[in-house]
Amino acid sequence: xxxxxxxxxxxxxxxxxxxxxxxxxxxxxxxxxxxxxxxxxxxxxxxxxxxxxxxxxxxxxxxxxxxxxxxxxxxxxxxxxxxxxxxxxxxxxxxxxxxxxxxxxxxxxxxxxxxxxxxxxxxxxxxxxxxxxxxxxxxxxxxxxxxxxxxxxxxxxxxxxxxxxxxxxxxxxxxxxxxxxxxxxxxxxxxxxxxxxxxxxxxxxxxxxxxxxxxxxxxxxxxxxxxxxxxxxxxxxxxxxxxxxxxxxxxxxxxxxxxxxxxxxxxxxxxxxxxxxxxxxxxxxxxxxxxxxxxxxxxxxxxxxxxxxxxxxxxxxxxxxxxxxxxxxxxxxxxxxxxxxxxxxxxxxxxxxxxxxxxxxxxxxxxxxxxxxxxxxxxxxxxxxxxxx
Amino acid sequence: xxxxxxxxxxxxxxxxxxxxxxxxxxxxxxxxxxxxxxxxxxxxxxxxxxxxxxxxxxxxxxxxxxxxxxxxxxxxxxxxxxxxxxxxxxxxxxxxxxxxxxxxxxxxxxxxxxxxxxxxxxxxxxxxxxxxxxxxxxxxxxxxxxxxxxxxxxxxxxxxxxxxxxxxxxxxxxxxxxxxxxxxxxxxxxxxxxxxxxxxxxxxxxxxxxxxxxxxxxxxxxxxxxxxxxxxxxxxxxxxxxxxxxxxxxxxx
Numbered sequence: 001x002x003x004x005x006x007x008x009x010x011x012x013x014x015x016x017x018x019x020x021x022x023x024x025x026x027x028x029x030x031x032x033x034x035x036x037x038x039x040x041x042x043x044x045x046x047x048x049x050x051x052x053x054x055x056x057x058x059x060x061x062x063x064x065x066x067x068x069x070x071x072x073x074x075x076x077x078x079x080x081x082x083x084x085x086x087x088x089x090x091x092x093x094x095x096x097x098x099x100x101x102x103x104x105x106x107x108x109x110x111x112x113x114x115x116x117x118x119x120x121x122x123x124x125x126x127x128x129x130x131x132x133x134x135x136x137x138x139x140x141x142x143x144x145x146x147x148x149x150x151x152x153x154x155x156x157x158x159x160x161x162x163x164x165x166x167x168x169x170x171x172x173x174x175x176x177x178x179x180x181x182x183x184x185x186x187x188x189x190x191x192x193x194x195x196x197x198x199x200x201x202x203x204x205x206x207x208x209x210x211x212x213x214x215x216x217x218x219x220x221x222x223x224x225x226x227x228x229x230x231x232x233x234x235x236x237x238x239x240x241x242x243x244x245x246x247x248x249x250x251x252x253x254x255x256x257x258x259x260x261x262x263x264x265x266x267x268x269x270x271x272x273x274x275x276x277x278x279x280x281x282x283x284x285x286x287x288x289x290x291x292x293x294x295x296x297x298x299x300x301x302x303x304x305x306x307x308x309x310x311x312x313x314x315x316x317x318x319x320x321x322x323x324x325x326x327x328x329x330x331x332x333x334x335x336x337x338x339x340x341x342x343x344x345x346x347x348x349x350x351x352x353x354x355x356x357x358x359x360x361x362x363x364x365x366x367x368x369x370x371x372x373x374x375x376x377x378x379x380x381x382x383x384x385x386x387x388x389x
Numbered sequence: 390x391x392x393x394x395x396x397x398x399x400x401x402x403x404x405x406x407x408x409x410x411x412x413x414x415x416x417x418x419x420x421x422x423x424x425x426x427x428x429x430x431x432x433x434x435x436x437x438x439x440x441x442x443x444x445x446x447x448x449x450x451x452x453x454x455x456x457x458x459x460x461x462x463x464x465x466x467x468x469x470x471x472x473x474x475x476x477x478x479x480x481x482x483x484x485x486x487x488x489x490x491x492x493x494x495x496x497x498x499x500x501x502x503x504x505x506x507x508x509x510x511x512x513x514x515x516x517x518x519x520x521x522x523x524x525x526x527x528x529x530x531x532x533x534x535x536x537x538x539x540x541x542x543x544x545x546x547x548x549x550x551x552x553x554x555x556x557x558x559x560x561x562x563x564x565x566x567x568x569x570x571x572x573x574x575x576x577x578x579x580x581x582x583x584x585x586x587x588x589x590x591x592x593x594x595x596x597x598x599x600x601x602x603x604x605x606x607x608x609x610x611x612x613x614x615x616x617x618x619x620x621x622x623x624x625x626x627x628x629x630x631x632x633x634x635x636x637x638x639x640x641x642x
Contacts, residue, residue, distance in 0.1 A: 250560060
């Protein structure tokens with residue numbers, strides 16, 4: 001039982017993860033753009049977009065793992081932050097359409113013209129500027145999470161009650177965004193995007209760049225999470241997760257810690273949503289559906305809660321399976337399969353793929369008895385955190 | 390901290406006329422108790438006497454319905470929450486050993502150190518030599534130096550109890566509230582724990598709740614017997630255990 005082995009191997013895993021994501025982020029766009037169409041190694045454009053979607057989901061999964069895996073906050077409404085980030089980007093993309101819309105109005109998006117609105121609602125101001133929209137991508141989910149968390153954590157709403165109110169939050173947003181008079185395109189949402197920063201969103205080059213950017217965002221998000229969970233703050237988060245009231249009696253203001261990670265996590269989810277929208281070409285209220293948020297939690301559970309790498313892996317694996325099965329004759333059974341997957345993982349692999357691998361690795365290592373283990377432990381100083389069980 | 394505080398007349402902990410009821414059950418009933426600076430006090434009493442509830446009140450977990458709870462002669466504890474009270478310098482060891490099981494022994498102590506507990510402070514925390522020396526010292530005191538890199542969850546029950554006492558030491562509070570430190574310990578461990586508490590008492594005020602009479606006797610300090618949420622008897626262990634009412638309710642004869 002020498003936890004530093006685990007930490008070190010995780011460190012190696014973390015480096016490997018960053019390198020793999022970077023390689024994927026560079027190689028897929030390159031193969032798409034440079035290799036001749038029809039070549040065996042050429043990645044078709046539709047696959048670039050599809051994998052770009054997975055990468056965005058991986059960022060969302062990371063943000064959930066940070067709060068659930070390390071701090072024990074089970075948010076079943078994280079899809080809301082993802083969707084809000086998506087809407088902020090969608091609003092920018094809508095304003096870029098300009099007079100190329102069906103109704104040719106230079107300022108108003110088509111759906112507003114259709115609703116006979118004569119001027120832009122105030123909350124659409126500024127979204128013609130990319131910098132403003134990018135700021136909103138972080139600010140809107142972050143602010144909502146901050147207010148929501150401030151109220152919930154201060155009143156010590158925890159566990160299943162918190163999960164339920166996060167579900168209620170995303171459901172309330174779903175209903176609000178469905179309304180036409182809310183000003184976000186009602187149930188059609190925002191779509192028919194043309195340009196992003198002057199580049200055609202449909203163009204292969206833009207798609208490749210968006211894919212690369214998504215991978216970059218995944219790496220940055222991962223490094224931020226990694227920095228947090230390996231700091232002393234990470235130890236406090238794990239302490240909160242494992243024994244919240246004990247942590248309080250040690251003199252930690254638990255609600256501030258929760259608020260910090262919850263808000264940060266919401267911002268990350270917002271960035272994921274903002275990168276997702278130009279790649280899939282649409283954002284509509286169904287992204288707020290409670291089921292989406294629950295699905296995202298399943299990704300994390302499958303990949304391995306409290307491992308970060310596992311969360312990202314889980315998002316890609318489950319979504320790949322989803323694409324694979326929903327495009328075949330098994331399509332009607334996908335939800336049953338997803339449910340069964342969740343039950344099986346909970347019963348058979350409670351630590352998820354990566355968590356199970358880590359424990360297996362740890363037992364193998366300690367059985368072989370690595371002689372350098374103890375000496376290294378001493379040099380370790382005050383020690384590093386071990387991942388969640 | 391100075392053991393013989395200049396304000397020796399003013400109590401470190403002062404409880405007066407405290408009442409708490411849960412759904413009509415009077416857990417604490419007109420409880421009055423004072424703890425002098427530098428004192429070690431043993432609290433005994435049958436199950437349901439209100440010992441743990443009293444600790445809950447002092448540490449801010451439970452708010453009393455009425456009564457005064459003062460710390461250091463000036464601070465009204467009934468108005469503060471757990472975090473604030475812990476920051477003021479009241480540390481608590483729980484009845485059931487509560488350590489952070491998925492973290493190492495030394496990380497448990499690191500978390501307990503009374504350094505900057507703000508989000509920013511911990512995010513940008515860098516270990517210092519003084520901190521690791523303090524941890525080393527605590528590890529030595531609680532005899533867990535060899536287990537420093539083990540996960541706290543893998544410790545034996547007695548070791549967990551010690552680790553929790555060690556966390557209290559790292560916290561370096563003015564008052565230590567220790568709830569059943571020797572529950573489930575072997576005789577040898579019990580003896581060592583008594584030694585440990587006496588050692589800690591040299592520069593800390595301590596309140597110990599314990600059922601184990603041998604242990605209380607070994608501590609050799611003033612004893613308060615609680616019954617139905619109020620003080621039944623107070624004095625040396627011999628005085629208290631020969632008190633007729635105590636014998637009646639507690640020793641069950």
